[in-house]
Amino acid sequence: MDATPDLSSFAPLVYAIVKQIPSGTVATYGQIASMIPPIDDDMDAGAYARLAPRWVGDVLNGISSIDEPSIPWHRVINSRGGISLPNESRAAALQRARLRHEGVEFDAHEQVNLNTYGWDGPPDEFLAHWGFMKPKSIKRPPPQGPQQMSLF
DNA sequence: CGTTTGACTACGC
DNA sequence: CGCGTAGCCAAAC
Numbered sequence: 001m002d003a004t005p006d007l008s009s010f011a012p013l014v015y016a017i018v019k020q021i022p023s024g025t026v027a028t029y030g031q032i033a034s035m036i037p038p039i040d041d042d043m044d045a046g047a048y049a050r051l052a053p054r055w056v057g058d059v060l061n062g063i064s065s066i067d068e069p070s071i072p073w074h075r076v077i078n079s080r081g082g083i084s085l086p087n088e089s090r091a092a093a094l095q096r097a098r099l100r101h102e103g104v105e106f107d108a109h110e111q112v113n114l115n116t117y118g119w120d121g122p123p124d125e126f127l128a129h130w131g132f133m134k135p136k137s138i139k140r141p142p143p144q145g146p147q148q149m150s151l152f
Numbered sequence: 153c154g155t156t157t158g159a160c161t162a163c164g165c
Numbered sequence: 166c167g168c169g170t171a172g173c174c175a176a177a178c
Binding site: 007047050051054055058109 | 167172173174175176
């Protein structure tokens with residue numbers, strides 16, 4: 001059997017998830033990758049966790065070239081909340097324009113506040129249907145009492 | 153068929 | 166808190 005460990009079996013899963021990202025929100029490569037369980041059983045879970053985000057990028061690179069309209073590839077950004085495409089890239093400008101058009105704002109550093117625009121992930125039904133795992137929420141729960149004032 | 157690069161991320165300074 | 170580096174694998178050259 002051709003156990004081709006290429007991305008052909010990985011790509012459809014990425015497509016399915018990216019399609020679920022609502023307009024006006026963004027998801028990170030790592031977040032999407034964390035939802036997809038390791039396909040290769042022999043692969044170490046830790047290794048997979050480090051590799052999968054890059055595979056997501058590779059997959060999206062394929063559809064951004066043809067600009068597949070059914071897949072909102074522009075809503076996927078890196079963990080820093082920035083666009084990973086080369087700044088001078090035509091696709092980067094397109095991605096940024098589309099996000100802004102959807103209401104996503106960029107700060108002075110040209111980065112998106114994931115706390116505000118970060119995606120919570122698809123519904124549980126969707127996850128169960130595909131056998132996906134619930135992603136680690138990219139929204140960082142604000143510490144309840146970060147600036148706990150020292151009474152004395 | 154060896155080398156290089158990459159839409160990544162975590163970690164260190 | 167921003168910038169540089171290491172790691173890891175697949176695809177492109």
